[in-house]
Amino acid sequence: MKGQDVPWAAGRVFAYVYDAGPEAMDLVTRAYSKYLVENGLDPTSFPSCLALEKQVIGMAIDLQEGGPDARGSFTSGGTESILLSLKTARDRARDLYPHITQPNIVIADTGHPAFLKACAYFDLKPVRVGVDEHFRAVPAAMEAAIDDQTILMVGSAPSYAHGVVDPIEELGEIAARHEILFHVDCCVGGMYLPFAKELGADIPAFNLSVPGVTQLSMDFHKWGYAAKGASSILYKHGDMRKYQIFAWSGWVGYSVINPTISSTKSGGPIAGCWAILNHLGRDGYLELVEKCQTASGKIIAAVNEMPALRVLGNPKINLFSITSDTIDVFALAEDMKAKGWYIQPQFGFANSPANLHLSVGASNAPHVDDFIRDLGACEAALRQRAAAGTSTLPPDIATALNGGSGGDLIAMLSQTAGIDPDKLPDRMDDINKLLNVLPADVRDQLMVEFVNRLYVNQ
Numbered sequence: 001m002k003g004q005d006v007p008w009a010a011g012r013v014f015a016y017v018y019d020a021g022p023e024a025m026d027l028v029t030r031a032y033s034k035y036l037v038e039n040g041l042d043p044t045s046f047p048s049c050l051a052l053e054k055q056v057i058g059m060a061i062d063l064q065e066g067g068p069d070a071r072g073s074f075t076s077g078g079t080e081s082i083l084l085s086l087k088t089a090r091d092r093a094r095d096l097y098p099h100i101t102q103p104n105i106v107i108a109d110t111g112h113p114a115f116l117k118a119c120a121y122f123d124l125k126p127v128r129v130g131v132d133e134h135f136r137a138v139p140a141a142m143e144a145a146i147d148d149q150t151i152l153m154v155g156s157a158p159s160y161a162h163g164v165v166d167p168i169e170e171l172g173e174i175a176a177r178h179e180i181l182f183h184v185d186c187c188v189g190g191m192y193l194p195f196a197k198e199l200g201a202d203i204p205a206f207n208l209s210v211p212g213v214t215q216l217s218m219d220f221h222k223w224g225y226a227a228k229g230a231s232s233i234l235y236k237h238g239d240m241r242k243y244q245i246f247a248w249s250g251w252v253g254y255s256v257i258n259p260t261i262s263s264t265k266s267g268g269p270i271a272g273c274w275a276i277l278n279h280l281g282r283d284g285y286l287e288l289v290e291k292c293q294t295a296s297g298k299i300i301a302a303v304n305e306m307p308a309l310r311v312l313g314n315p316k317i318n319l320f321s322i323t324s325d326t327i328d329v330f331a332l333a334e335d336m337k338a339k340g341w342y343i344q345p346q347f348g349f350a351n352s353p354a355n356l357h358l359s360v361g362a363s364n365a366p367h368v369d370d371f372i373r374d375l376g377a378c379e380a381a382l383r384q385r386a387a388a389g390t391s392t393l394p395p396d397i398a399t400a401l402n403g404g405s406g407g408d409l410i411a412m413l414s415q416t417a418g419i420d421p422d423k424l425p426d427r428m429d430d431i432n433k434l435l436n437v438l439p440a441d442v443r444d445q446l447m448v449e450f451v452n453r454l455y456v457n458q
């Protein structure tokens with residue numbers, strides 16, 4: 001079955017996977033499989049799971065300079081860490097600030113959708129704020145969005161799309177002055193930025209030591225190279241974590257006391273995570289980050305030399321995105337796919353045009369010259385194609401698609417654009433071009449309908 005998957009093991013995939021090589025992979029596999037059966041649900045029955053978590057969270061707090069008061073929890077991923085952070089913020093506000101009846105959070109357009117998901121789950125209102133031309137949050141605009149119902153502000157370190165670190169110090173000062181919580185989303189940066197900074201990259205202060213920062217999410221299953229299912233939510237003031245914990249003994253069964261969302265919890269992810277952190281250590285991560293920084297610098301320089309392409313913002317690390325004013329970037333992604341590479345399409349939104357995202361990992365580093373060669377060839381070929389860069393979607397269809405429910409839209413799509421809604425398409429560029437011109441809420445409806453049809457029982 002894996003034959004149809006993206007070829008990550010060949011180092012040709014620039015998203016979704018984090019591969020530190022066969023030795024690291026083997027170690028994680030062995031540690032993980034020792035804990036297939038243990039249940040992290042009950043730390044009194046499985047004190048070894050507790051011990052592993054205490055050590056892993058201790059290392060995370062140390063790396064993020066949390067200080068002696070800091071506490072945290074091991075979670076299944078960045079999204080769970082963010083969900084818990086916002087649930088904690090909401091329940092704390094309910095407890096301490098009775099005048100807050102419609103709590104909101106202030107978040108830049110570049111903030112990860114996990115925060116919007118948390119708002120949807122926990123009935124919080126997101127207040128979205130535009131970013132500057134370098135895709136950085138604008139402190140004055142963020143401050144202007146705060147009102148008497150605001151419970152928390154979000155900063156990204158970095159944002160996923162463009163790899164940009166927000167001005168965390170300025171935002172922290174604002175959060176402290178307004179006495180609101182401040183979550184730094186370090187999900188993708190937590191195991192990368194500290195080492196990139198140590199290597200001399202120009203990265204502003206971003207961690208728990210920054211005044212005003214109250215909580216921070218960081219993932220191990222990204223640049224920590226742990227098996228998937230490994231992240232953390234950290235609080236500078238450990239007391240706050242009590243709002244995160246759910247307890248229920250008022251029934252006929254065992255007492256449920258869950259610090260995180262899952263109840264029954266495999267010991268695998270925490271064991272794999274503990275093993276890789278100890279195995280690689282600071283020196284190992286430094287070495288990996290150095291490889292990624294060098295490879296990224298090479299790609300960024302080469303892309304900026306290609307006539308039709310440019311890198312968005314001013315990236316300092318291994319996450320960045322490329323766009324074009326003249327060629328169709330979605331077609332570029334597909335042409336690269338035909339050559340065995342995966343780069344990730346991102347739709348235009350607010351001041352960010354349609355683009356392709358790259359997360360450059362250590363396993364990509366040895367293949368960078370080949371990648372640059374193929375990217376250059378595809379870019380040149382697309383420049384020759386006269387029609388490139390224009391949307392194939394006639395404006396009247398775009399207007400028609402603006403009405404209607406997800407089901408209607410899908411039906412209209414299959415009739416007008418010849419797209420079969422019930423199977424994965426061979427090439428995605430026509431679909432992406434079409435989705436790119438639709439308002440985000442309309443494309444969300446379409447994608448819900450599409451995914452709802454995709455998962456059929458066999």
Ligand SMILES: Cc1ncc(COP(=O)(O)O)c(C=O)c1O
Pocket residue numbers: 077078079080112114156158159160185186187188219231
């Ligand atoms: C900045 C940021 N926040 C949150 C997330 C969500 O993490 P996950 O996919 O582990 O739930 C990601 C994922 O890439 C991310 O880059």
